[in-house]
Amino acid sequence: MKYLLLCFISLFACNETTKKNQAKNDDMVLADVEKSAILTGANQTDVYLKLLEGKNVGVVANQTSVIFKDASEQNHTHLVDSLLALGIKVTKVYSPEHGFRGTADAGEYIEDGIDEKTGLPIFSLYGKNRKPPVEFLKDIDVMLFDVQDVGVRFYTYISTLHYVMETAAELNIPVIILDRPNPNGHYIDGPILESEVKSFVGMHPVPIVYGMTIGEYGKMINGEKWLENEIQSELTVIPLKNYSYDSEYDLPIKPSPNLPNATSINLYPSVCFFEGTTVSCGRGTEMQFQIFGAPFLPENQFDFSFTPQPNFGAKTPKHQGEVCYGRDLRNVERLNEVKLDWLIEAYTSSPDQNSFFNDFFSKLAGTKKLQKQIEEGVSVEGIKESWKPGLESFAKTRSKYLMYN
Known part of the structure; x- marks a missing residue:
């Protein structure tokens, strides 16, 4: 009987040791994955929380503004919810095109509102205001910008970034961008924007595809003095880890309703x-x-x-x-x-x-040249040849603000 009891205890101890070793191995595997996986700016709370503590924080966010819980990027919590849980005093939320929860049509007018989950006021930056008026930023000490971009000039989140930086600069409010990967970061192409067709779907002299993360783009807006009256924002970018421009990054959350994959x-x-x-x-x-x-x-x-x-x-x-x-x-x-x-x-x-x-x-x-070129029957090669001088000039400008390999 004692022999059987000793065998049982020994077997139980072996099983427990095996479980512990397996858990340790799993932790090591996860750690290795995290070392190689792309780490977003939002996930690096140890870097930016100290910049927010004790301050009234305004957050520009939508459904992509999340903190991932594991390397799979399938489990996540919204940035605003996480910051509140961590004791950060988020007082206002600002929503770009498609709204805070990302459900509105392209171009659909977005009203101000209240977030049902947190009770925070939401100020729309795609309604009657594209640029946040001074009263929107009243009593804000720091603006936090975290929106997933797709690296295309006519995708309006970079225009929202411009106007947020502009109003914040006018009020001497610092801006922090939590950087995210650019899924179209592996090339630059297209005609350079000309000022006569400037609009909310194209504010800056850049090509259609500009090959920069939104953090780098914010640095370029600042450095090239594209804000009104050439003012500059007090800007901090929380950079990505393990990211390169050739990274094939499959966005885990749709950046807008009509970009599903x-x-x-x-x-x-x-x-x-x-x-x-x-x-x-x-x-x-x-x-x-x-x-x-x-x-x-x-x-x-x-x-x-x-x-x-x-x-x-x-x-x-x-x-x-x-x-x-x-x-x-x-x-x-x-x-x-x-x-x-x-x-x-x-x-x-x-x-x-x-x-x-x-x-x-x-x-x-x-x-206006592209429509004219197509109507006149200019070849694809001929059209693209006309883009080259602008792209070469932009590449030199872009190089000043690149943060990754």
Whole structure:
């Protein structure tokens, strides 16, 4: 009996030792993963909490503003919730396009409100105010900016950043950017924005794809003195760890309702041109920015069809309820350029070329020249050749603000 008892105790002890060793091994594996995985600025609380303690904090945030709980990036808590739990005095929240929870359509007017979970006031920066007025920042000691960007000029979060920095600089309020990866950071391409078509979808003389994180972009806004009256913001960037411009980063949270996956984000700089035309880019489907088409494109030439219907993120999609003929781009290899072939193909195939483009197109392109070049039949190669001097000049400007390899 004693022998059996000793065997049982020995077996139990061995099992416990095995469990402890396994837990230790799991911890070591996780630690190794975290050493190599990209670490966002938001996750580095040990770096920036000391900059917030004892201060009234304003946070510019949306649904992507999270702190990840593990290396898988599947489990997370919202930045605002985490800061409150850590004793940081967040007093106001500011929301960009698509709103604080990221559910509004592109271009949809966003009202001020109250966050149901925290009771904090939410001030919209995509409603009657694009630039936060002075009263929005009243009693704020520091502004914290944490929004996932996609590295494309006409994606409006960088315009929101500009205006936040501008008002904060006017009031001598420091700004902290929690940096996040750029999923289109592996190249630069497109025409440089010209001042005559400056708008909220293009405020700065940069190409369509600029190859910088939002933290680096904030440094460039500051360093190039693009803020009004050339004022400069007191800016701090909490940098990423383990990030390079060639990193293929699959965003764990949709940055906006109509960019549902990595393919749509990679195609977005090229397919978004269709927003300035009579052709649909897939809004009103589950393939947004991964397809294009229109009812008037010839069915015998375009072998893919879809019918836009109202859905999450597109309440009144272009060509609603009409069968559109076009192209399915979901299997296109990862792009390293702004691709013009699809736009030109749709234009040359349109039965009414005079109404193909609308006034929004030049704002997206950042120049009136691109529409003219397409209408005159200039080749893709010829168009891209005309971009080279601007891209070479921008590359020199960009190099001054790069923080990663």
